[in-house]
Amino acid sequence: MKLETTTAKISYVxxxxxxxxxxxxxxxxxxxxxxxxxxxxxxxxxxxxFAKVAARGGLAEIKLGKLxxxxxxxxxxxxxxxxxxxxxxxxxxxxKEAAKEEQIGLPTDISPRDQATYDRLSxxxxxxxxxxxAQEMVKDHQQDLRDFQREANHGNDDVxxxxxxxxxxxxxxxxxxxxxxxxxxxxxxxRKTTGxxxxxxxxx
Numbered sequence: 001m002k003l004e005t006t007t008a009k010i011s012y013v014x015x016x017x018x019x020x021x022x023x024x025x026x027x028x029x030x031x032x033x034x035x036x037x038x039x040x041x042x043x044x045x046x047x048x049x050f051a052k053v054a055a056r057g058g059l060a061e062i063k064l065g066k067l068x069x070x071x072x073x074x075x076x077x078x079x080x081x082x083x084x085x086x087x088x089x090x091x092x093x094x095x096k097e098a099a100k101e102e103q104i105g106l107p108t109d110i111s112p113r114d115q116a117t118y119d120r121l122s123x124x125x126x127x128x129x130x131x132x133x134a135q136e137m138v139k140d141h142q143q144d145l146r147d148f149q150r151e152a153n154h155g156n157d158d159v160x161x162x163x164x165x166x167x168x169x170x171x172x173x174x175x176x177x178x179x180x181x182x183x184x185x186x187x188x189x190x191r192k193t194t195g196x197x198x199x200x201x202x203x204x
Contacts, residue, residue, distance in 0.1 A: 060114035
């Protein structure tokens with residue numbers, strides 16, 4: 001009788017262990033099974049975030065481009081500003097179509113950071129404006145290129161990723177043009193200092 005009782009206990013414990021193990025596996029599998037859904041949601045959020053950031057960035061390039069056309073003293077700055085208005089407006093139209101297809105709402109104003117940049121540049125004029133604008137355009141397009149390349153290579157939404165890939169060459173071109181603009185605008189401050197010293201010497 002004791003043997004039968006012991007065997008029954010062993011069988012009971014073994015059965016209970018198997019049941020708990022099975023339940024544990026179901027829980028683990030259930031969690032793993034839900035992770036693709038979470039990943040998909042996170043991926044969609046990243047694509048949407050990119051689209052919104054790109055929209056605001058494009059609006060900022062247009063607004064700053066108009067400022068460059070009005071306040072730039074260098075022909076290179078005025079020409080670059082005109083190009084920014086036209087080409088970013090065109091890219092913005094493409095983004096709107098892509099976002100509409102994917103049911104993504106886009107912002108209609110620029111970011112606070114870009115507004116602060118605009119406010120700062122709007123107070124400058126002449127060579128100071130040219131130099132500050134050129135520096136800002138190099139920095140902005142370097143960041144834009146990283147963002148667009150990342151979306152083009154790793155985006156999950158086919159439509160938004162396609163927009164990014166199609167726009168990368170334009171941003172690369174703008175970056176190179178911005179670098180050239182920076183080389184041509186305004187002489188170094190040391191030259192101004194030298195010129196002022198010479199005029200003062202002549203005055204004496």
